[in-house]
Structures are given as structure tokens and as C-alpha cells.
Amino acid sequence: MDTYKTFTVKEATLKLMNYCAYQERCHQDVEQKLIELRMIPEARQQIIQKLLEDNFLNEERFAQSFARGKFRIKKWGKIRIQQELKRRNVSRFNIVSALKEIDETEYVETLDQLFIKRLDSLTEKNPQKLKKKIADYLLYRGWESHLIYEKLNTL
Template sequence: MIPEAVDQIMTHLIQENYLNEERFAKSFARGKFNIKKWGRNRIINELKFRQISRYNINSALSEINEQDYHTTLDELAKKRLAQISESNILKRRKKLADYLLYRGWESNLVYEKLRELI
């Protein structure tokens, strides 16, 4: 397409709120937390990868209820711990920590949860 047409189409989409970075970031954060059980770190990294502004990332993270966040971490950790069949306690801890850190949960919360469960 010619550049003028692209500019006109983009302007129309932005004015009609079809292209809205903040709405996308909020929806993305809610969806990844509720459905995939991702932690804040993973959500932040994915939004940065998509070049979402820092303001919109912070706005999106405010969509996650703090109580739900901790409840989800607790449920996820207990479920994963039940799946780990390792008999060595240190290896169990490492496997659970690696899993939770990979999913984007903050390290201080992960290690606190490890002390609580194992």
C-alpha cells in the first residue's frame, strides 16, 4: 500500500480504539495470569518483548489482584510439588524452584514458598 493510505488507516484504527496498547497490555496480563498462571516477571518480559511502554506495563500489572496472586502461587506450588517424584529433598526444592522461576514468579516469593512447603 502507499504510505499515505497506511497512515490514514492507522489513524482511523487508533481513533476508533481498535489499536490500543494499554487495552492490549491489560488483557494480556489478565489472560496470562488467569489462564497460564504466569508470574509478574514473565508477564513483564513478554510485554517488553512486544515493545509495550513502561507506563502500560505498570497499568497492566495493576489488573492482577494481590490476594489472587498469592493464592495462585500457593496452588501452583502445591500442585507441582505433588507431581515431583524425587526422593532427595534438595533436588525436590531445586525442581520446584526452577519451575516457579521459569513461570515468572518473583524469587523472594518462590523461596519463601519453598521454606513453607519443604
């Protein structure tokens, strides 16, 4: 006897509507969820089509929300946000649109705050090692190298 619960297309559609209503999702998340629900490819396609028609699934909205959230909450730079969106198979057009959600003034201020916070947390005396530690920290978070080096030159 099969212990896995099977879902009708209607049940799975409702489940995915709730999944998408709870938080913005990308196509990849939805596709993965449908695979977990053991839906056949035809049913997956039908459900995704319904989610798109009813605006539960909107990749541009997902990308914009993702970019705003990762920038404001995790303090990620544009490079890291872009990489993560690419990893989720978001289109180039939607990535560009998402990055426009980040206010330039706020972006520069956030970099300044991260820079100062990192500088204050380090006890390194060697100026070269200090600069490297700050640069590595900001590069890991996805900030553009030219912006980082401009900041480091002020030290």
C-alpha cells in the same frame, strides 16, 4: 502477472478493524499484519491512526487484557507477563498499568496452588533436588524469586 492481492487503504482499514475487534492487539501485531498485506508505510501509518481514533487499537487496553489472560489462564507470574509485554514493545506506563490488573490476593493464592501442584507431581526424594525442580518450574513461569524462596522455606 502479480498473484498477490492488493488492498486499497479503505479495504485494509476494514480488514484491520475486524482483526482488532476479534481480539485485543498491540501496535506490533497491527504493523505486522499491514506488512503482510503489503501496505506502504504511508498507508500503514494512516490506517493505524484511524484504528487509534476509532478505539480499535488501544495499547493500554491490550496490555491489561493480556496481563489478566496470561495470569488467569496460563498462570504466569508478573515477571513473565512483563517480559512478554516488553517483547511486544508496550510502553513502560502501560506495563505498570497492566500489572495493576492482577489482584494481589489472587496472585498469592495462584502461586500456592502452582507450588502444591508441582510438589505433588514430583517423586524426587532428595530435598535439594526437589526444591530446585520446584524453583525452576516457577521461575520459568515468571514468578518472583523472593516469593518462590519464601514458599520453599516452608518445606
